[in-house]
Amino acid sequence: MAENRILSHMLAGIVRDYGEPVMIWQAGTLLGTLLVAWLFARLARRMLDSRRRARHEAVRFGAESLHKALFPLLGGVLVWSVQTVLDDYMSTSLLELALVPLIGIASIYIVFFIARRSFARSGQAHAWLSISEKLVSVLVWAGMVVTVLGIQDEVLRWMASVRFRVGTAHMTLLSLTTGLVWVCATVIFALWLGSVYEDRVMRAHSIDANLKVVLSRLGRALLLLAAVLVSFSLVGIDITVLGVFGGALGVGLGFGLQKVASNYVSGFIILIDRSLRIGDTINVSGLQGQVTEIRTRYTTVRGLDGIETLIPNEKLITDVVQNHSSYLTRGYAKAAVQIAYTSDLDRAMALLVEAAQGVERVLPDPAPAAYLVGFGSDGISLELGFWIEEAAKGTAGTRSTVNRNIWRLFNENGISIPYARRDVHLIGGLPAALGGAVEIGPDRAAAVASAPRVEPPCEPGTPFARDASAGA
Known part of the structure; x- marks a missing residue:
């Protein structure tokens, strides 16, 4: 009884037509139709390849699945069209059976295409994406086997007979499965639409970059929210x-x-x-x-x-x-230096300007300029000012090159950089200044006593005299 029920569908037609001339006609028609579908699919691939070369990696990543779906999809459409036309003139059991794997395989690759376009934004497949693709493949192939065997009605009745409760709601395995399928389908479809919308927005040249990001994310969020609401309504959940x-x-x-x-x-x-x-x-x-x-x-x-x-x-x-x-992408930098009072001031300022010329990233306009900042206790203070291109990348390397050029040019042209100089004045003789803290020999004491006394440059008791005494 079960065997008759199974053979009463597609397999029964194949068994009936096996060995008959009509089977040869069906096989020839099927091969010719698939050949035409293969040619159309190859032409479509070339057209898609010419368009996707300028697209980003995620689009190319998803297009691989679309290319694989073209042949079974076009083959299924053409076989269904031929089967519809020939159904009134001859048996089409082989064509009807061929429709199942063609449509099933096309469905698998179309789901892969949508999923990859929706989730693999960087061109890389996530780990869960591979698992979900395998799960979809198993489910679709199981559905094809059930359809070929003709037991889909029995499977659906069995799923409807399995009842359970979720909270206060009574559900069946069929309703739960249907609900999950609708939710997943609407969410994935919304994410795919969001991906297409984001791709269009990001390629627009008349929109600011930040506004592109805002519009793309708002669009994806609204599409996802609409998908959730629609899927809940389809399942029967009160929103x-x-x-x-x-x-x-x-x-x-x-x-x-x-x-x-x-x-x-x-x-x-x-x-x-x-x-x-x-x-x-x-x-x-x-x-x-x-x-x-x-x-x-x-x-x-x-x-x-x-x-x-x-x-x-x-x-x-x-x-x-x-x-x-x-x-501004440029930045202003300074190089400070001192020269001795005996150095040629004009020559030193010209050398400063020369040190900044020809250095990488130093702008010629505005041109580098040297300034006399002031007169210090050790020397004349000079400053070189110059503008650096793309200062956001850093200015330390450019300033280091300019300083090295200054050092080289000053050495070559006899411009000296002074050391710090300090003059110490002793108030009174050496023994008085030392306060008896250091003992000296008789010869040294006689030399000190016979030496002429040096008068201090300032009156005793002034701040300078006190500082010098303390320093001594």
């Missing part, structure tokens, strides 16, 4: 219960998730007011680096040492942030 959930979520945000909510709100504020852009070099709380990514919860900053730091967006709103890339 008014989300009002209670929304109230509880608001209370949770008010007490336990203040920082998280603040970071998300701050992220949207940063993206909307465009105070920071990707590529800007900023300094916040002593950390200097380049903004590489602005997320809704945090901002990624790559430091000058190459280490990436995640900074909460709230910190970028409440703390002082120095943006080195806001308006």
